[in-house]
Amino acid sequence: MSVPASLQRNLALPAIAAPMFLVSGPEMVIAACRAGMIGSFPAPNARTSADLEDWIGQIEAALAETPQAAPWAINLVVHPSNDRFPADLECVVRHKVPLVITALGSPTRVIDAVHSYGGLVFADVNSVGFARKAAAAGVDGLVLVAAGAGGHTGQTAGFAFVEEVRQFWSGPIVLGGAISTGQAIRAAEVLGADLAYLGTSLIACEESLAAPDYKDMVVAAGAEDIVPSKGITGVTANWLRLSLVAAGYDPANMPEDKQPNFENAQDDAKAWKNVWSAGQGVGAVRAAEPLGAIVERLKSEYAAACSLPRFAAKE
Numbered sequence: 015m016s017v018p019a020s021l022q023r024n025l026a027l028p029a030i031a032a033p034m035f036l037v038s039g040p041e042m043v044i045a046a047c048r049a050g051m052i053g054s055f056p057a058p059n060a061r062t063s064a065d066l067e068d069w070i071g072q073i074e075a076a077l078a079e080t081p082q083a084a085p086w087a088i089n090l091v092v093h094p095s096n097d098r099f100p101a102d103l104e105c106v107v108r109h110k111v112p113l114v115i116t117a118l119g120s121p122t123r124v125i126d127a128v129h130s131y132g133g134l135v136f137a138d139v140n141s142v143g144f145a146r147k148a149a150a151a152g153v154d155g156l157v158l159v160a161a162g163a164g165g166h167t168g169q170t171a172g173f174a175f176v177e178e179v180r181q182f183w184s185g186p187i188v189l190g191g192a193i194s195t196g197q198a199i200r201a202a203e204v205l206g207a208d209l210a211y212l213g214t215s216l217i218a219c220e221e222s223l224a225a226p227d228y229k230d231m232v233v234a235a236g237a238e239d240i241v242p243s244k245g246i247t248g249v250t251a252n253w254l255r256l257s258l259v260a261a262g263y264d265p266a267n268m269p270e271d272k273q274p275n276f277e278n279a280q281d282d283a284k285a286w287k288n289v290w291s292a293g294q295g296v297g298a299v300r301a302a303e304p305l306g307a308i309v310e311r312l313k314s315e316y317a318a319a320c321s322l323p324r325f326a327a328k329e
């Protein structure tokens with residue numbers, strides 16, 4: 015396992031609770047870390063940089079009371095149009111957040127600042143080309159968001175993605191995309207990833223900020239209910255079919271000409287509040303449960319998968 019020692023501390027599973035817009039907040043991060051998974055949230059979920067400071071304070075205080083908690087991460091939108099970036103980065107540096115996961119742009123803008131206090135930078139990438147660029151920029155880890163993922167999904171199958179990236183990158187790899195069970199976490203390791211990135215399977219957890227109807231829809235949905243479209247944010251993302259219908263869209267005829275705009279996360283929030291995202295791994299979610307109970311199940315599935323008998327060739 016090539017996970018840096020600082021991230022392995024108190025880890026009960028090789029997995030990160032992935033950052034989710036309007037879904038992950040301090041409660042979810044704290045629950046994930048206490049259960050032994052790396053917790054994370056996207057900075058724009060805190061409405062202002064002052065709120066971000068407050069959220070970080072809540073996480074630090076709760077984790078200080080739990081010596082056996084796993085590390086945590088913040089997801090920063092590094093796109094040049096994100097006006098809040100300088101203030102959010104200052105806050106991250108002031109609090110020495112252990113892991114920064116960059117999204118929607120080049121990680122170069124954060125590397126020196128985060129390294130200055132000994133923090134780590136992982137870049138979220140959705141193609142082999144972006145993985146190559148992030149590796150060249152000097153990141154500490156790559157988060158490969160593969161096909162089938164919730165949110166702004168990649169288009170490359172995880173099986174192919176890890177293999178190609180491993181040809182030029184020997185550092186930590188996190189794999190995301192429809193990993194919703196302990197056996198899938200083990201499979202990600204077998205492919206050559208170090209950590210799994212779980213989003214969709216945690217949307218319905220009790221600690222998530224998702225609305226109750228959203229959680230119910232996730233519990234009821236299967237892979238066939240997931241519709242990829244550029245029409246909501248201008249970037250291809252996976253959406254729950256029934257939420258598209260409820261918002262007045264025709265899932266079979268989505269508008270595909272929308273232009274992305276990362277300037278104001280609160281504008282984006284209007285879109286994400288009406289239309290709900292989930293990935294193809296949604297079928298594994300059968301109940302809205304406390305995050306700790308989900309992690310317990312993942313741990314026993316993972317342990318069982320680690321001791322599965324292998325194929326034995328006939329002589």
Ligand SMILES: Cc1cc2nc3c(=O)[nH]c(=O)nc-3n(C[C@H](O)[C@H](O)[C@H](O)COP(=O)(O)O)c2cc1C
Nearest residue numbers: 032034035056117163164165190191192213214293
């Ligand atoms: C509702 C939702 C919101 C998301 N928001 C973000 C985000 O704000 N930033 C980000 O980097 N990734 C975001 N993602 C992607 C996740 O971090 C992760 O890559 C993905 O969920 C992993 O695949 P899975 O959903 O199949 O488990 C989001 C995913 C979902 C389902």
